[in-house]
Amino acid sequence: MRSFIVVVSPSYGGAERRFFDIFTELRRKGADVALIAPSSLLDELTADHPDRADVFGSLIAVEMQAWSRLAFIRKFRRLLRTLPRGSSFHYPLNCLWPLHLARGDRVSMSVADCTSVPGPLAGKRTSVWAWLSFFFAARIDVLSPSIFADMQRFRSAPKMSLTPGGTFLAGAPRGGVAKAPIAVLLGRLVAGKGVDDLLDVAPEVWSLARARLPAGFEFQIAGYGPLESHVAKRVERLARARTPIRFVGYAPADAVLPGAALVLSMQEVTNYPSRVVAEALMAGCAAIVRDTGDSREFGSDLPGLVYCRAELDARELADQIASLVDHVLHVPGFAREVCAAASTRFSGNGYIEYFRDVVVGAP
Numbered sequence: 001m002r003s004f005i006v007v008v009s010p011s012y013g014g015a016e017r018r019f020f021d022i023f024t025e026l027r028r029k030g031a032d033v034a035l036i037a038p039s040s041l042l043d044e045l046t047a048d049h050p051d052r053a054d055v056f057g058s059l060i061a062v063e064m065q066a067w068s069r070l071a072f073i074r075k076f077r078r079l080l081r082t083l084p085r086g087s088s089f090h091y092p093l094n095c096l097w098p099l100h101l102a103r104g105d106r107v108s109m110s111v112a113d114c115t116s117v118p119g120p121l122a123g124k125r126t127s128v129w130a131w132l133s134f135f136f137a138a139r140i141d142v143l144s145p146s147i148f149a150d151m152q153r154f155r156s157a158p159k160m161s162l163t164p165g166g167t168f169l170a171g172a173p174r175g176g177v178a179k180a181p182i183a184v185l186l187g188r189l190v191a192g193k194g195v196d197d198l199l200d201v202a203p204e205v206w207s208l209a210r211a212r213l214p215a216g217f218e219f220q221i222a223g224y225g226p227l228e229s230h231v232a233k234r235v236e237r238l239a240r241a242r243t244p245i246r247f248v249g250y251a252p253a254d255a256v257l258p259g260a261a262l263v264l265s266m267q268e269v270t271n272y273p274s275r276v277v278a279e280a281l282m283a284g285c286a287a288i289v290r291d292t293g294d295s296r297e298f299g300s301d302l303p304g305l306v307y308c309r310a311e312l313d314a315r316e317l318a319d320q321i322a323s324l325v326d327h328v329l330h331v332p333g334f335a336r337e338v339c340a341a342a343s344t345r346f347s348g349n350g351y352i353e354y355f356r357d358v359v360v361g362a363p
Helices: 015-027 039-048 049-057 069-080 125-133 146-155 195-212 227-239 275-284 314-329 334-346 347-361
Strands: 003-006 033-037 061-062 088-093 106-112 139-142 160-162 182-186 216-223 246-248 262-267 285-289 305-308
Touching: 003 015, 003 146, 015 033, 015 039, 015 049, 015 088, 015 275, 015 347, 033 039, 033 049, 039 049, 039 061, 039 334, 049 061, 061 069, 088 262, 088 347, 106 125, 139 146, 139 347, 146 160, 146 314, 160 275, 195 216, 195 314, 216 334, 262 275, 275 285, 285 314, 305 314, 314 334
Parallel strands: 003 033, 003 088, 033 061, 088 106, 106 139, 139 160, 182 216, 182 262, 216 246, 262 285, 285 305
Antiparallel strands: none
16 A cells, blocks of 8 residues: 655645655655655755655655645646555645545544644634544544643544654754854744744843853844744844844754754744754754743753743843853763754654554554
């Protein structure tokens, strides 16, 4: 039985990148799995990951000049006619179960939204659709522990399982680059990411910590999205007022994290299982994670990872930033220790075996 991962999304964020990593490792471990996605998404992924040319032959593009969900469904339906009936199809986002009803396919899905419980009365249309999809899915992978707990009352609960360890990253650890005294917030600039909250306290944090921080220290904000212009203007005002802060715009994690000492994950609802936290630790950065929602699911055993109060406190952040920057820059072997522990946690074989079972199914 052939297996396919179908990503119904035109460009990538955390979920799309995670499932490209999962697909890559499944292929490299011998699974007969292909990845189906809009051509725009596959163009981005292949351009950003030339080191994965060995899996490119198992990418199937749904050619689209411009993104339209309905156009994707129509084109994917035509593509389905060329694929073996009775195959296994996994949907990380937007499960298209109606297309499989007459084919005898096995359908599985993921619930990657960590903020909304699927249900018939949910506020999001995608959450209502996810709930309806539960009746037709053979397996349901759930990313958020709190969402998983809330769904145990559902009739479909026996088909559900919790993603082990949250996120996953393929490839070798990203450490090895000389670190600079930089504390960076990296991610999409949208509501709920906590960037305004950080900017509110940054001047006081700098005032309290500056005597303990090395020359050249700066905050960096890296990202893009609807709040980009707003954030850029706020950063410019803070910089003019002598807070060492810089807005660098869009930058991939591989360009920002290797040289940084510290990452700030400030999301307001939950930070778990933020891919940026995993990427930061695997790059040998320390991480300060805001204690919201399921954030503490990252655990307390990862070196370099600490939690700050949900209500940001300038004195607490100043102490944490000064201490962690000093450790990363001056404690021999600390960055390598952070990197090694994160690699064990976020690139483990057990994660891939879990998804082999979800995506491919029992032999």
